[in-house]
Amino acid sequence: MxxxxxxxxxxxxxxxxxxxxxxxxxxxxxxxxxxxxxxxxxxxxxxxxxxxxxxxxxxxxxxxxxxxxxxxxxxxxxxxxxxxxxxxxKPKRRATLLNVAGPYLIIAGLGLTAIDLINRGVVQGGDASWDSSIGTISGILVGTGALVMILQKNxxxxxxxxxxxxxxxx
Incomplete structure (x- = not known):
């Protein structure tokens, strides 16, 4: 059994x-x-x-x-x-800081220039003159953003x- x-x-x-x-x-x-x-x-x-x-x-x-x-x-x-x-x-990439930073740096550089020109011309009541230090910072931001976007291998x-x-x- x-x-x-x-x-x-x-x-x-x-x-x-x-x-x-x-x-x-x-x-x-x-x-x-x-x-x-x-x-x-x-x-x-x-x-x-x-x-x-x-x-x-x-x-x-x-x-x-x-x-x-x-x-x-x-x-x-x-x-x-x-x-x-x-x-x-590119469709498979996750939204990491490096992938998102390029466009945001370009927007920040152009936005900084626009805000500075509006501040000088409208808010302070003077002429909308170009400030070289703001131009340098904006150029660095736009250039860095463009390089980040160009150097990504998609x-x-x-x-x-x-x-x-x-x-x-x-």
Whole structure:
């Protein structure tokens, strides 16, 4: 009788393992990563990706419906990783201080000049003359904001250090 109960327990464990492994599945996603660093951008199925194929000049925006070993499938086509020239990561960027600072610095520089001219011309009742110290500060703010915006890499080339690959987590 005790062997029969051990036999039932063994069968129950095996059936449970088969059913549990049938229900679980791998989560598959695509990673755009810079080799040798921690820089990476993750794309899941259902997300929109902006890419430019080799030989084209315009970016295409498509929704990822499936991720294969060496390609991703969109609603209209299958795109091999090797045929992609660049990926636009601007829609994937989070609102960090560096990403938001550029436009705000430009607005602050132009606003400082406008407020100073209004203060001198209207509030103090004098002529709206140009103050060189305010001009210098405004120029530094606008220049810094423009540099921050220009130096951000939004379109990443898939050659050299950057690569695109499929990752499956079980």
């Amino acid at each position: 005790e062997k029969f109960s051990l036999y039932k327990k063994t069968i129950l464990v095996i059936v449970t393992l088969i059913l549990v492994t049938g229900v679980t599945y791998a989560q598959t996603f695509m990673v755009l990563e810079k080799m040798g660093t921690k820089k990476r951008h993750v794309y899941y199925m259902g997300e929109t990706i902006e890419y430019r194929l080799k030989g084209q000049k315009e970016f295409t925006s498509d929704q990822i419906t499936n991720i294969l070993d060496s390609a991703f499938v969109t609603q209209s086509d299958s795109i091999p990783f090797k045929s992609i020239d660049r990926i636009n990561i 379109k990443i080339p898939l050659d050299g250090w950057w690569r695109l690959r499929k990752v499956s987590v079980y």
